[in-house]
Amino acid sequence: MKPKHYTLDIPAVFEYNALTVVSDGQTTLHGMFSSGLEWYAAWKSIDGRAVVDNGFALETLIKGLLVPHRLLQYVRHFIFHELEKGELIKKGAKYHQFYGIQYALQETLKSVRPFGDGRIGVIWHTTRSGKSITMAIYTSILRQLPQLRNPTIVVQVDRFDLNRQLFEDFVAAKDLVGDVSIANTTDELRTLLSGEGGGVVFSTVQKFNLKDTATGRELEHPVLSSRDNLIVIADECHRTQYGLVQGFANNLRRALPQASFIGFTGTPVDSKDADTLAVFGDIIHTYDIKQATEDKAVVPIYYEPRLAKLHLGNAQLEEEAEEITGGLEENDKNKILWAAMEDAAGSQERVAAIARDILQHYTARNASLSGKAMLVCMSRRNCVKLYDALTALPGCPEVAVIMTTNIAKDPVAWNPHVRTKEAMEGIKTRFKDPDDKLQLVIVRDMWLTGFDNPAMHTLYVDKVMTGHNLIQAVNRVATVFRDKPSGLIVDYIGIGDRLRDATKKYTGAGGSGAVALEIEEAFSLTQEIIEQLREQLPPGFTYQNWLALTPPEKFKLVGLATNYLVSDDERCKGFMLNEKKLSSLASIVKNHAAINDIAVDILFFQHVGAAVRKVKYPTTNIKKTQGQIKDLIHRSIESEDVVDVFQMAGIERFDISIINDEFLATAKEQKTGNELKLELLRQILNDEIKVRSTKNLIKYRKLKDEVEKIIADYHAHFFDSLVAMEKLRNVAKQMQEEDKLRQQLGLTEEEEAFYQILANHPNAVQDFDLIKELVKKILAEVKKSASQPDWYKKDDTKAQLQLAVKKVLRFKVKEDLQEILDEILEQAEERYKVWAFEVA
Numbered sequence: 001m002k003p004k005h006y007t008l009d010i011p012a013v014f015e016y017n018a019l020t021v022v023s024d025g026q027t028t029l030h031g032m033f034s035s036g037l038e039w040y041a042a043w044k045s046i047d048g049r050a051v052v053d054n055g056f057a058l059e060t061l062i063k064g065l066l067v068p069h070r071l072l073q074y075v076r077h078f079i080f081h082e083l084e085k086g087e088l089i090k091k092g093a094k095y096h097q098f099y100g101i102q103y104a105l106q107e108t109l110k111s112v113r114p115f116g117d118g119r120i121g122v123i124w125h126t127t128r129s130g131k132s133i134t135m136a137i138y139t140s141i142l143r144q145l146p147q148l149r150n151p152t153i154v155v156q157v158d159r160f161d162l163n164r165q166l167f168e169d170f171v172a173a174k175d176l177v178g179d180v181s182i183a184n185t186t187d188e189l190r191t192l193l194s195g196e197g198g199g200v201v202f203s204t205v206q207k208f209n210l211k212d213t214a215t216g217r218e219l220e221h222p223v224l225s226s227r228d229n230l231i232v233i234a235d236e237c238h239r240t241q242y243g244l245v246q247g248f249a250n251n252l253r254r255a256l257p258q259a260s261f262i263g264f265t266g267t268p269v270d271s272k273d274a275d276t277l278a279v280f281g282d283i284i285h286t287y288d289i290k291q292a293t294e295d296k297a298v299v300p301i302y303y304e305p306r307l308a309k310l311h312l313g314n315a316q317l318e319e320e321a322e323e324i325t326g327g328l329e330e331n332d333k334n335k336i337l338w339a340a341m342e343d344a345a346g347s348q349e350r351v352a353a354i355a356r357d358i359l360q361h362y363t364a365r366n367a368s369l370s371g372k373a374m375l376v377c378m379s380r381r382n383c384v385k386l387y388d389a390l391t392a393l394p395g396c397p398e399v400a401v402i403m404t405t406n407i408a409k410d411p412v413a414w415n416p417h418v419r420t421k422e423a424m425e426g427i428k429t430r431f432k433d434p435d436d437k438l439q440l441v442i443v444r445d446m447w448l449t450g451f452d453n454p455a456m457h458t459l460y461v462d463k464v465m466t467g468h469n470l471i472q473a474v475n476r477v478a479t480v481f482r483d484k485p486s487g488l489i490v491d492y493i494g495i496g497d498r499l500r501d502a503t504k505k506y507t508g509a510g511g512s513g514a515v516a517l518e519i520e521e522a523f524s525l526t527q528e529i530i531e532q533l534r535e536q537l538p539p540g541f542t543y544q545n546w547l548a549l550t551p552p553e554k555f556k557l558v559g560l561a562t563n564y565l566v567s568d569d570e571r572c573k574g575f576m577l578n579e580k581k582l583s584s585l586a587s588i589v590k591n592h593a594a595i596n597d598i599a600v601d602i603l604f605f606q607h608v609g610a611a612v613r614k615v616k617y618p619t620t621n622i623k624k625t626q627g628q629i630k631d632l633i634h635r636s637i638e639s640e641d642v643v644d645v646f647q648m649a650g651i652e653r654f655d656i657s658i659i660n661d662e663f664l665a666t667a668k669e670q671k672t673g674n675e676l677k678l679e680l681l682r683q684i685l686n687d688e689i690k691v692r693s694t695k696n697l698i699k700y701r702k703l704k705d706e707v708e709k710i711i712a713d714y715h716a717h718f719f720d721s722l723v724a725m726e727k728l729r730n731v732a733k734q735m736q737e738e739d740k741l742r743q744q745l746g747l748t749e750e751e752e753a754f755y756q757i758l759a760n761h762p763n764a765v766q767d768f769d770l771i772k773e774l775v776k777k778i779l780a781e782v783k784k785s786a787s788q789p790d791w792y793k794k795d796d797t798k799a800q801l802q803l804a805v806k807k808v809l810r811f812k813v814k815e816d817l818q819e820i821l822d823e824i825l826e827q828a829e830e831r832y833k834v835w836a837f838e839v840a
Helices: 004-009 057-064 068-077 095-111 131-144 160-172 186-194 248-255 274-280 289-294 317-325 330-344 348-368 380-391 412-417 421-432 467-477 496-506 519-535 551-566 569-589 595-616 622-636 673-693 703-716 721-745 749-759 768-785 795-809 817-831
Strands: 020-023 028-031 079-084 087-092 119-125 152-157 180-182 199-204 230-235 260-265 283-287 301-312 372-377 398-402 438-443 456-462 487-491 637-644
Touching (some): 068 079, 095 283, 160 180, 248 595, 260 274, 372 380, 380 398, 380 438, 467 496, 795 817
Parallel strands (some): 230 260, 301 487, 398 438
C-alpha cells in the first residue's frame, strides 16, 4: 500500500495530500499515504453513535467524513505529524476519535464555568485504541476555541512511571498541542498555574500537596487561580479521585475552584463508579474493546490456561500452624493463610517449573511469530526468582526485570536490577525495538499501564489481577503491528473467571448510570450521624481546631476521647456503630460541594474510631506470625510440573478469544444469576460445616481441610462458576444423603457421631445391631460425665469416662480398642465442651 517509489521519485506530489481513501466497492478504508495497509481503517459511523457494520462502506465514509464541513474540520484539526526515529510520520484520527472529540467539545461548551457546573463528562475509549491521541487532539482544539479565551489545560495523572507514555505522546504531537510543560515539583506546579496565560501543564495529582512554611504546615491548599477557563483532563479518571475529603483531589479543587473537569478512561464506568460520575459527569462517548477488535484497531486476544499445580506434602501442617497462630482471631488466621499461599507461588520448585515451561512455550511461539513477551509476577521477590530460574536455562534469550527498587532496603542480590531513570529509558527503547535482542521482560506493576510496545505478542501471567488492572495488563499485547495476527495470554495462576468477568464488563458498550443514593439525602444523613457522635463525646469536648494541631496534640486529643468512650461499654458500642455508618457515608458524600464543611468532623471521628478499635480489640504480633506461617507453608507445599489445562480436562486443544461469545457466556453478572447462587451456596455450606464440625469430628476436620480447600480453590480458578457451583451442590447433596442415612439407621444426631467412629473400624465391630447398642450405652456414659461443668479439664472425670466406655466395649470389640477409645473421648470433649443445662 505504501507508494515508496512515488514518494522517493516525486515527493512533492504528496505534500498536499491530506487523506487517502481506497475502495474496491466491498471494502472502503481511509488513512495516510505514508502508512502501511495495517494502519488503514474503515469509517463505520455517520453520526458517531450508531455503528454501521454491514452497510455500503463507501457510502458510510462519504456521509460520515467527506461532507464538506466535517472534511474541513478533519483536515484542520485531526491530522498531525510525529517524529519517529528521525522520520516525520503523518497520522490521522479514526472515526471513534473524531466523534468522541466532537461530542466532548459540545459538552465542554455547555459545562464549563460560569455556564455550567464544571462537570464535562467521561470519554471511555478502550486501552490501545489511541486514547492519548484523542486527548491531544481535544486539547489542541480547546486551545483554539475563542469562547475559552486562551485556556490552561491541566493534564492530571496519578504516577509518571505508569503514565510516561501519555506525556511522550503529547510531546510527539507538538504540532497539535504546542509546548507542553511538566511540573516536577509542587513549587513548579504552583508557578505554572498562577500565571494568566494558557498552555498545557502535566502534573501528578500528588503535586497538589500542602507545604511546610515558616509559620508551620499549610492547613489548606492556597488558591492558585480563580480563572474559569482552566480545564483539568484526568487520565484514567477512576484512579485519581482519592482524597476528596482531605487529600490531593480536595487540594486540587481548592487550588482551582473555578476549573472544569473531563475524565478519560479505558475502563468501563457503571453505576458503581459513583465518584467518577459525580466528579466528572456522565458518559460522553464509548468505544469498547469488542468494537475495537471488530474494527481491527486492536488485534484479537486469546487465552491459554497452563496450571502450575501444588499439593500438600506435610502431614503435620495442622498441628504446626495451630501452634503458631494460637490466640489469633479466625479472620486474622485466614488472612495469614491466604498471604502464605500467595507467597508459596514463589516456591523454588514452582518457579523453576514455570521458567522451563515459559522458555519452551515462547521458543515454540517465536519460531512462527517473531515478537516479544512480558512476564507478570505477584511480587518483586518472585520477579527476581523467575529471572534467576530463566537465565539459568540453556537457550534463554535476553531477559530484564522491570520494577521499582530501593537500594537502601532491597537485598544486595537485587543490585543487577537497579537502574537509573536514564538506564530505565534505555531498556524501554531496546524492548520496543523489534530487532533488539532484549526479548523478555519480567514485571510486577511497572509497564502494565501506560506502556505501548506493538511488537509484544505474549503476556505470561503469574499474578492475580481483577477488573481494570487485568484489562490494562491484557491489552499490552493488543496493539496492531505488522503481520501480528493476535495477542496471547498464558495463565499460570488461574485468572480465567476474572478475565471473563472483566471482559464482559468491557464489552458492554455503554455503562452510564445514576448514583445509587441521592447525594443530598446522604449528606443530610451524614450531618445527623455527626451530631449523634458529638453527643457521645465528653461534655464540653471540642476538636474543631484539629487541622491546626501538631501530631502529639492530635494524639492527646484522640486519647482523651478514647478513654472516655471505652469507660462505658454501651456508650462505646453506640459510638462504634455510628462511626461505622459515618465512614460508609463518607465515600458517597466526599464529592458534595459542601464537603469541606464537615471534613474535620469525618477525619476526627475516623481517628477516634480507629483508636477505640485498637483498645477494644488488641492484636498479637501478626507480622511475626505471618512470617512463620509463610515459612511453614513453603515447607509444606510441593510443586508439580506445569500442565495444559485443556489436556488435563480431556478437551481438544483450541484457543479461546477473550471476547467471543463462548468465553463470555460463563462470565458472572454483577451479583445476579450464577454469582449470587454460588455465593449463597458457599455461605450456606460454610455455616452448615461450621455447625456440624463440633458434632462430628470424624467427618469435619479443621485447619488441614481448610488448607486443602485453599489449594483446591487455587486450581479451581481455571474453571468457571458453573463448575464450582456443581462441586458445591455435590457437597450439599452428600450432606443430605448422610442425614437421610442417619434417619434410616434410626440414630439421633448425637448417636451418629459415635456410630461413625465404630463404623470406621470395620475389623473391630462387624455387627450393625451391636454397633447401635454400643453407641447408645457410650452416649449415656458420655452424658453422665459431661453433666459437670468443665468436666473435660478434670483428669479423674475423664479417667472415669474412659473406664466406663472401656467396660462397654470390652469383649465386643476385636481390635483397635485404644484408638477407638481415644476417638470417642476426643468427640465427647468437642461436642460437650460447653456445659448445657439439658445435658446436666
